[in-house]
Amino acid sequence: MGWVEYISPKEKTVHIQFDDGKECDYLFNELEEIVHSYVITIHKSQGSEFDTVIMVIPPGVPKLLTKNLLYTGISRAKKKLILIGYEMTINKMIATERQDKRNTNLKIKLREKIGKK
Structure with missing residues (x-):
């Protein structure tokens, strides 16, 4: 390389x-x-698939290292996944049950569109 x-x-x-x-x-x-x-973030890769994915998981930043992020990264690979990281960090990600609340205005916008309060 x-x-x-x-x-x-x-x-x-x-x-x-x-x-x-x-x-x-x-x-x-x-x-x-x-x-x-090419290199892109897991977030940018959402909705895409690639034949080979090299996923690097750094130690630290526990708030960002979640099971959902791990799943999203792994599920981008169609044929081959190369996972680079500390086993302890990956195990912590797998054990993470936390679901971050998403704050959106979707409910409000839908009600506005259909005319309900």
């Missing part, structure tokens, strides 16, 4: 720095040789 360090429009190259320390310049017409990967 690696990341784009810089793009040189003048030389028509993309400079890539790899995790293992190697660097490489690709000509624009060679870019099809690169397989792209």
Whole structure:
């Protein structure tokens, strides 16, 4: 894996720095040789599915680490899931029964639309 360090429009190259320390310049017409990967949050991924999901669960922020969040992340994977995190943190998420109350105006808006109070 690696990341784009810089793009040189003048030389028509993309400079890539790899995790293992190697660097490489690709000509624009060679870019099809690169397989792209993307990162999004679990919240942004809701409603989508991906062949492979790498889910990283950091230690801490207990309010955010819930069973619902874990389920949402896991259920995004169609074929392969790679779960990275501390077993203790994941077990705490599984044991979480807390359901956060959602404050919406849906009930009020529906009543306004249908003319009831």
